[in-house]
Amino acid sequence: MDLFFTDKRHLKLPNAELIYIPRLFSKQESDAFFKCIKSETNWQHDDITIFGKTYKQPRLTALFATSTMSYKYSNITMDALPFSPTLLEIKNRVESISNHEFNSVLINLYRDGNDSNSWHADNEKELGINRFIASVSFGAERLFHFKHQQLKNERHKINLEHGSLLIMKGEMQHYWKHQIAKTKKTVESRINLTFRTLINESN
Numbered sequence: 001m002d003l004f005f006t007d008k009r010h011l012k013l014p015n016a017e018l019i020y021i022p023r024l025f026s027k028q029e030s031d032a033f034f035k036c037i038k039s040e041t042n043w044q045h046d047d048i049t050i051f052g053k054t055y056k057q058p059r060l061t062a063l064f065a066t067s068t069m070s071y072k073y074s075n076i077t078m079d080a081l082p083f084s085p086t087l088l089e090i091k092n093r094v095e096s097i098s099n100h101e102f103n104s105v106l107i108n109l110y111r112d113g114n115d116s117n118s119w120h121a122d123n124e125k126e127l128g129i130n131r132f133i134a135s136v137s138f139g140a141e142r143l144f145h146f147k148h149q150q151l152k153n154e155r156h157k158i159n160l161e162h163g164s165l166l167i168m169k170g171e172m173q174h175y176w177k178h179q180i181a182k183t184k185k186t187v188e189s190r191i192n193l194t195f196r197t198l199i200n201e202s203n
């Protein structure tokens with residue numbers, strides 16, 4: 001189907017199913033998408049409040065959707081912007097390979113190894129109960145860690161490569177948490193796009 005779709009790993013775990021495609025996009029396409037998204041995006045740097053203390057989020061973000069929508073997490077409400085042609089092109093590729101439709105994408109920019117995304121599950125009510133999340137990575141490779149919240153031996157990591165797609169489905173957002181940890185290694189910036197289906201379209 002796709003020249004660069006050379007490998008696919010299917011991981012069936014207790015209460016979760018993951019599909020990892022290392023090269024959904026070629027190196028050339030990925031370089032171009034990375035550059036384009038980095039410069040075209042009006043990045044937000046939000047404050048988050050945890051246990052009453054306010055911090056700057058350790059990464060930059062942006063939200064896009066096919067209609068007026070908002071998404072709330074960690075006391076942040078993000079209002080979605082319309083999809084750009086670049087983002088639509090990526091969305092179409094992800095939809096055809098995953099056989100799933102998405103109406104929004106949350107984008108993270110990890111500027112260097114100091115930026116991170118701490119342990120969480122994407123279980124906000126706007127995501128509904130059938131949470132199918134497609135995560136595309138461009139730029140520096142970072143480790144995606146995930147752990148089961150009850151089964152202590154179920155702890156894994158995947159190195160998310162330039163141009164890769166990771167699909168998270170099943171009950172994963174109910175039973176597992178995931179994170180992108182800080183790293184002391186010198187790493188360049190990385191962009192991650194998580195395609196989601198939000199259900200508050202009428203708001």
Ligand SMILES: O=C(O)CCC(=O)C(=O)O
Pocket residue numbers: 106108117122135144160178180192194
């Ligand atoms: O950067 C990643 O690979 C993960 C992003 C993520 O978990 C999220 O935005 O919810």
Ligand SMILES: [Fe+2]
Pocket residue numbers: 120121122178
């Ligand atoms: Fe997440």
